[in-house]
Amino acid sequence: MKKSCTQCSAPFEITPDDLEFYEKVSPVFAGKKQLVPPPSKCPDCRTQQRFTWRNDRKLYHRKCDLTGKQIISIYSPDKPFTVYEQSEWWGDTWDAQKFARDFDFSRPFFEQFSDLLRVVPIPSRHVEQSENSEYGNYNWGVKNCYLLFASDQCQDCHFSDMLFGCSDCMDCSFCKECRFCYQLLDSESCYRCFYSQELTNCENVDFSFDCKNCRDCFGCTGLRGKQYHLFNTAMQKDEYQEKLKELILTRSSIELARERAMELWRKQPRLHAHLLQCEGCTGDNLLQCKNCRQCFDGKLGQDCAYSQNIPSESKDCHDMYGAGYGAELDYQGFCISGQRTLFSFLIYPLGNDVLYSAYCGNCKDIFGCIGFKRQQYCILNKQYT
Ligand SMILES: [Zn+2]
Structure with missing residues (x-):
């Protein structure tokens, strides 16, 4: 059609x-x-x-509407929401069911949903099981991180997003299990790599693109299992170290080296898309997926479409961002891990048969609900049989 x-x-x-x-x-x-x-x-x-429903990395100072304390939040103070500091929000001092209301059949649903959204408390940020990492959002299990976003199990990482199992990294994006890296993108299992992209299992590799299992390389592209290469030319260890010293002597010499490296990057033939061990897929950055159409950044997905960030085992999901870990038959939403959840966001952990709802977890059969932690058969936060 x-x-x-x-x-x-x-x-x-x-x-x-x-x-x-x-x-x-x-x-x-x-x-x-x-x-x-x-x-x-x-x-x-x-x-x-x-x-429009997801603010990853704009943070604001505002007051917690429960305690009056000054907090960091993804909602600016002028927003018409009731915002609780996230640990207060997850606590038992308030009850979302207190905001229950009858459905008014003389008014459109979205008007009523919008009214509810303005009064039910919502969490200030989404950072779970983390320590000393106030300035961040959508993080899980992070420690001593500053301005880190949408990341998982990281320590001492700053000014970065989409990092998984990394430590001591800065200005990085979409990296997994990397250490002491700076300005690294789309890379995995790297150590002390700078200003590079698409590296796997590399060490001391700078200004390089698409290299695997390399050590001590500079300004290279498309290398596999090499050492002491400068702009894709093999050298002896002493010669390599001597030339490198000159290249990184001053800020301007580094800039020149970067330009030279970029020229080489541009000449390098590259994959049209990163579809590894995939079958019948279109999109990019997919691993072991099957029949996924127009999907990006996914692993072990099946029959999904028009979705981004489907990290693990999403099945039959369309129009999702951040769906996984058993997500199935979900449509239009983000941060979803349950089944048959439509037109909703931040439904975690779990949530089945959820419609037009937000900030709910462990819920079933809810419609137009906000802020529930364990509920069933509710409409506009009102309990029914
Ligand atoms: Zn359009």
């Missing part, structure tokens, strides 16, 4: 697989299936729409 986007007018296609998916995720109430209509916006505009 060919369509024109109602937001940007770009043509886009809704495939038979898509239609089958919308049918499959359509919820059933009292024995009647409520069909999810095909989208009216193109995948890019849907992604934009999804991201």
